[in-house]
Amino acid sequence: xxxxxxxxxxxxxxxxxxxxxxxxxxxxxxxxxxxxxxxxxxxxxxxxxxxxxxxxxxxxxxxxxxxxxxxxxxxxxxxxxxxxxxxxxxxxxxxxxxxxxxxxxxxxxxxxxx
Numbered sequence: 190x191x192x193x194x195x196x197x198x199x200x201x202x203x204x205x206x207x208x209x210x211x212x213x214x215x216x217x218x219x220x221x222x223x224x225x226x227x228x229x230x231x232x233x234x235x236x237x238x239x240x241x242x243x244x245x246x247x248x249x250x251x252x253x254x255x256x257x258x259x260x261x262x263x264x265x266x267x268x269x270x271x272x273x274x275x276x277x278x279x280x281x282x283x284x285x286x287x288x289x290x291x292x293x294x295x296x297x298x299x300x301x302x303x
Contacts, residue, residue: 191214192215193285193293194294195210196209197209197210202301209270209283209297211225211267213268213285222287223239224240225268226283234292237253238270242263275301280299281298282298283296283299
């Protein structure tokens with residue numbers, strides 16, 4: 190059974206940083222392109238970033254490019270999202286998921302507010 194558990198969210202002031210983690214189990218993590226998506230209050234899911242299984246290819250939404258960095262540690266079956274220069278519009282629940290799947294995990298709340 191695929192399990193994904195996100196952590197690392199919280200309340201941060203504008204301009205601050207957070208590092209999200211996603212612990213994966215139940216599948217061969219290194220074989221899958223993984224992604225982060227987010228859902229802001231009252232809005233639909235928004236793709237944020239993706240990374241190939243070997244970590245060689247990374248992709249970002251224009252809204253986060255230059256501020257967020259996706260990475261992975263296949264030895265630890267863990268996906269990361271380093272978020273810098275956070276803005277209030279980054280406020281959302283963040284989910285990790287295998288590319289092409291709908292998130293079914295609980296996600297982690299990120300709130301950017303002064």
